[in-house]
Amino acid sequence: MEDDNLHIIENGCVHQHNVLNTTLAYLQPYYHLDPQGVLAKSRVRDETYDPIGADPKDVAQFWEGLQTRFVKRRHSRYDQLEDKADIPDGCISIFLQGGFPHQQRTAYCDPKTMLRTVAKYAGGRPVVVKAHPSSNIKQEAELIRSLLSEGVELYPTDANIHDILEKSVVSVSYNSAVAIEGFMHNTPAILFGASDFHHICETVREPDHFPMAMGRTLKSKHDYARYLYWYFKNHCYDIDDADLDAKLLARFAQSGFTGERLGLVNKPSWLAKAARIDQAAQELGAFLDKQPEVGRYLLLDALKVSEKSWVYKARVNGEKVVVKRFLSGDVAHTVRSLQGELAYLETAFNDDGFQANRCLYAWPESGIVILSFAPGQRLGDRIAESSGNARARLMQQSGEWLRRYCASRQRNTTFGPGFWVKRAAAKNSDHFTSEEDKLLLGRVLASLRDQAEGVKGVPVVQAATHGDFVGINAHFHRGTIYGVDIQGECWLAVAREAARFLVWLQVHDPVRNDDRRFGISVEYIDAFLKSNVLNPAEQTTTLSFFLGEQLYGRFIEEYNRADIRANTRAAIEMYLAK
Structure with a gap:
């Protein structure tokens, strides 16, 4: 990569003087902007956690904000069921992550070994398992079925993660964001992989170490509010921060790229805009993953991301399309009106020289439509x-x-x-x-x-x-x-x-x-x-x-x-x- 330019790489793990790596840091609105990597490979993993120093009032205010945004609203990065689920009290919850930890080489064992190990040493506690919403759910379901057929005691569920976490004595994953969401419920975490939030978790590198890790975890007493404040406020970038531009310019300057050199002085934050586009794409993707009529899809360019709507160019089931999500007003009425108008135009325009794009799929209650792409x-x-x-x-x-x-x-x-x-x-x-x-x-x-x-x-x-x-x-x-x-x-x-x-x-x-x-x-x-x-x-x-x-x-x-x-x-x- 050119030495004269500053490169920002999404989901990157590039070590170079003029490179910063970025992605969502588990929870909105926080992002990595890291010279070492992101998530499990960010430089936070090498930091020493110091619980002293933060103002208790700031910590309390931050904690209350997390409780309001996530716990009270039962909200997560991916769509969750709204119906309250009955989860066994005192359970151990395992959250699968698809193939990502293995692709990133951060997993210390395969999923089957992790599931067997936890079930073996559960000590009579129910072991609740949830597949990852954006992974190959069929593959993970088959894994769970095969273990159940062998007599391994597991309780599969697709419940809202907050229903699961509030009933769990511990969460288990490789390095899932759900572990951090568990901290909001004061639920400790055991990790079977490398992470950058290992400071207050037990990490299991060998399966037979799990019983000891479990024992220590059940006795642990961590101040999760203080830890999350330390992690997000000291090591991440809040895209809603009023001082974001100044903080970004300071980060760029640490890499040798001052605002003057980049021509970014007194200009609005393009990184914040990019983060919003990325988050919108992730939310749309999580929704499309669950629609049976959408066999395969690829979100391409963001045509518009605003407070009122998101518009993406995409490919769905092999066809070039436009995916729109309406965010303001009565979105169900908007979608139904659009759907009806385009259906009318299919009959009104009966000449090849005069056409309108077609409504291919519509989910009114979610405010989402997929339209045919107009060529030319x-x-x-x-x-x-x-x-x-x-x-x-x-x-x-x-x-x-x-x-x-x-x-x-x-x-x-x-x-x-x-x-x-x-x-x-x-x-x-x-x-x-x-x-x-x-x-x-x-x-x-x-x-x-x-x-x-x-x-x-x-x-x-x-x-x-x-x-x-x-x-x-x-x-x-x-x-x-x-x-x-x-x-x-x-x-x-x-x-x-x-x-x-x-x-x-x-x-x-x-x-x-x-x-x-x-x-x-x-x-x-x-x-x-x-x-x-x-x-x-x-x-x-x-x-x-x-x-x-x-x-x-x-x-x-x-x-x-x-x-x-x-x-x-x-x-x-x-x-x-x-």
Whole structure:
């Protein structure tokens, strides 16, 4: 790896002066950023645990936070059963980990030996066993069945880990995060593998050492709150920490890469963003693992990870797809509405030139859908790189796509522009830095108010439509337009949907040295309207009004982008000169 660059490797174990290794440190929101390795191979394993020094108040506050986030909510890294399970009191609990410990060469024996050993020396205590949720559960289940058939006394369960841990006298694993979660229940741990939290655990390197380790464990009295505080606060990075950026820059500087050298001074934390993307992928993966209709999958690129939704490009059952999880509002209603709308469009679009992505799988209560992947390039990009007749055909086809979407669900009514004027006036423009731009915005609003008197009560066609049909929400591939990012049924004036498409295109990819109509290039607007998406009367009434309303909104929403700001300013000047 290049000496001049700082390399951060996910799940890495690379020892090099310009390398840091990172991954989730067992519990959200803590991450390793370690020059030695991660998890069992992090440098914490070589540290000497010092229980003295931490402020008791800080420890108590930290402990209460863990209790609230994990124990009281019965929450873990992987999805857990919500139903309370009946676990035998005083049991020994074993948590399998799939093949990971052996792949990492941190296991001191094979799973069968570990299970046999614990059952043999359990001393009459029930031995509860849980398979790892993201491993090959069939393989682990077969292992447990084979031991049961031999007479080994085990109690398999898929219960919530917190139900298991609160009834356990000890947890057993190679080096599982569940051991740390057990500490939150004051449940001690015995490990059959190397770990970086061995300081308050018994580690069994040879199976016949287990009875002695068990005896010492049952007599142990550790301050788990103080240990977890020492581990996470001194050796991990909290992605919710208000001082995260400063701490990251300090860590980089220890490796010889100052903020100035990296160009990261006064910039937001990209590592925190990467951690959130990684966590979202892990949670989606844990969910998909449990769905019988999902035979195999691979999450590829994160298209969006926000507080409202996660969107990932993926492959599921051999097909390229988009996986979405909605996080805000009534997610079940959102998914069902999306599912219904896309089912409707499969029949509404009966022509190869006009399509929308399909809903392949849906789990409404979890807010998760899997959609077919729309091929090709974004429609806006395709239009921008075209010219002449090719561009005109694309514009007309875009209008036709919208016309077909709206054709069978329409209603005729009269226009009430006052609502849209009030909505525009309520938008916040405090971020404007130019007095001239503020004045220009005011002129647009004044124009809308003037027009409102003339268009009030005119006929308008409303329809169930896309709701955000713009150049980034459609793809073009081999002559077909595919609509994407479609939610549920959305009723709007068709003229507003047309105006939204035209204004977005004008401010993102304006045609230079061209005549304008209502601020929009005639090369765009004329070809688009040839599709008959709007009747002739609305082309000079409601469309004109909505073009102004959309220009007003775009100017505010995308003001911080200098190129869009300049393009919108030019379009507004032409709109006002109409």
